[in-house]
Amino acid sequence: MYKLLLSTFFMLFIIGKxxxxxxxxxxxxxxxxxxFYTHKFEPKSCWKYKYExxxxxxxxxQNYCRNKLTYLALFEYDKFDNVYxxxxxxxxxxxxxxxxSEIKLDYEDGLLIRKELDYGITExxxxxxxxxxxxxxxxxxxxxxxxxxxxxxxxxxxxxxKSTVYSTYNDLDDKIINEKATTSYKYDNWNNVVEIHREFxxxxxxxxxxxxxxxxxxxxxxxxxxxxSGLWTKKYKTVNEKEYLIAKxxxx
Numbered sequence: 001m002y003k004l005l006l007s008t009f010f011m012l013f014i015i016g017k018x019x020x021x022x023x024x025x026x027x028x029x030x031x032x033x034x035x036f037y038t039h040k041f042e043p044k045s046c047w048k049y050k051y052e053x054x055x056x057x058x059x060x061x062q063n064y065c066r067n068k069l070t071y072l073a074l075f076e077y078d079k080f081d082n083v084y085x086x087x088x089x090x091x092x093x094x095x096x097x098x099x100x101s102e103i104k105l106d107y108e109d110g111l112l113i114r115k116e117l118d119y120g121i122t123e124x125x126x127x128x129x130x131x132x133x134x135x136x137x138x139x140x141x142x143x144x145x146x147x148x149x150x151x152x153x154x155x156x157x158x159x160x161x162k163s164t165v166y167s168t169y170n171d172l173d174d175k176i177i178n179e180k181a182t183t184s185y186k187y188d189n190w191n192n193v194v195e196i197h198r199e200f201x202x203x204x205x206x207x208x209x210x211x212x213x214x215x216x217x218x219x220x221x222x223x224x225x226x227x228x229s230g231l232w233t234k235k236y237k238t239v240n241e242k243e244y245l246i247a248k249x250x251x252x
Contacts (some may be wrong), residue, residue, distance in 0.1 A: 003153075003215065006080075015154055023039055023247065025047070025051075025058065026231055026232075027056075027058055027191075028055070028056030028081070028209075029056060030056070030229055030230055030231050031053050031056040031057075031219065032053075032055060032056040033229070033232075034053055034212050034251045034252060035052065035053060035252055036050060036051060036052045036251075036252060037050075037053070037231075037245060037249055037250060037251040037252070038050045038051075038250050039051070039249050040247065040248045040249070040250075041246070041247055042244075042245045042246055042247055042248060043244065043245060043246075046065040046066045047059065047063065048063075048064045049062070049063045049064075050063075050064070051155075053209040057075075057077055057162040059074065059075055059076075060072070060073070060075070060076060061073050061075070062072050065088055069090060069140075070091065070092040070220050071088075071089060071090065071091050071092065072088070072089045072091075073086055073087060073088045073089060074086070074087040074089060075087075078105060080105075080107065080110070080112065082103075082105055082112060083103060084102070084103050084104075084105055085101070085102055085103065086101040086103070087099070087100050087101075088098070088100075088101070091170070092178065095141075097228045101117075101118045101119075102118060103115060103116070103117055103118070105118035110132075110135075111125070111128055111132055113125050113126065119126050119143075120141065120142030120143055121139065121140070121141050121142070122139070122140040123137055123138070123139050123140075124137070124138045124139075124140075125137055126138075129154050129158070131154065133152070133154060133158060134152065135151060135152050135153070135154075136149070136150070136151055136152075137149065137150040137151075137152075139228075145165040146216060147165045147166060148167065148168065149165075149166040149168070150163060150164065150165050151163070151164045152164075155187070157187075157191055159185070159187050159191055160185060161184065161185050161186075162183070162184050162185070163182070163183050163185075164180060164181070164182045164183075165179075165180070165181045165182075165183075166178075166179070166180055166191055166219075167179045167181070177202070179201065179202070180200070180201040180202065181198070181199070181200050182197050182198070182199045182200075183196060183197070183199075184196070184197040184199075185190060188223075188224070190224070190226060190230050190232070192222070192224055192232060193222055193228055194221065194222050194223065195219070195220070195221050196219070196220040196221075196222075196223070197218065197219055198216060198217070198219075199218075206218040207239075214246075217239045217240070219239070220237060220238070220239055221237070221238040221239075222235060222236060222237055222238070223238075223243075224236070225234075227251065229251070231249070231251055232249060233248065233250070233251075234247070234248055234249075235247040235248075235249075
């Protein structure tokens with residue numbers, strides 16, 4: 001489990017610090033009238049992300065810690081509104097840079113069937129729903145740290161209601177573990193997650209401590225405050241009957 005959690009955070013860092021994975025992005029249709037929005041992590045976090053928009057899509061991302069710029073990237077999209085190029089312009093370690101990451105995207109009948117990333121990961125998508133969402137993702141990873149297969153179930157609105165992730169890793173005793181992690185989701189009327197339920201085979205003790213991220217609980221509950229456009233401005237999380245404000249957003 002240790003390797004999985006460490007590698008999961010590593011992948012969230014290289015993917016999620018950039019667009020789309022962490023934090024979750026609002027629907028582009030709701031963002032089209034805005035120029036940018038900010039995401040502030042709470043409580044006691046120094047982090048704030050700023051996303052500049054064009055036609056509802058994020059074209060520029062800036063990450064700040066205590067108002068100091070730590071990361072800046074630009075994004076380019078194909079005709080299907082998927083990112084095919086990321087240009088990193090600044091990071092806290094190297095200063096000004098110009099690192100270009102190309103994402104190779106393959107389509108069939110307008111459906112994304114394959115994605116090849118610069119850092120040794122290839123994803124294949126299949127078994128599509130009426131919304132064009134894949135029920136199966138198969139992954140090849142040169143570093144052998146990312147789950148090799150994921151399956152998905154969807155509701156009538158196209159929201160994921162169950163995901164199952166299959167991973168292989170070595171535990172602290174160097175024993176090979178084949179893990180199945182299932183996460184179930186419930187949503188509110190605005191299609192935002194209000195409940196998460198996690199299950200593992202073999203079983204895991206909760207909470208699961210994540211390296212560099214919030215602990216994962218068996219059950220987590222969320223509620224939101226919304227603006228007139230249906231976009232949330234405050235997000236609250238409840239675990240063990242205690243509620244916390246975990247994020248704020250502003251749209252302009």
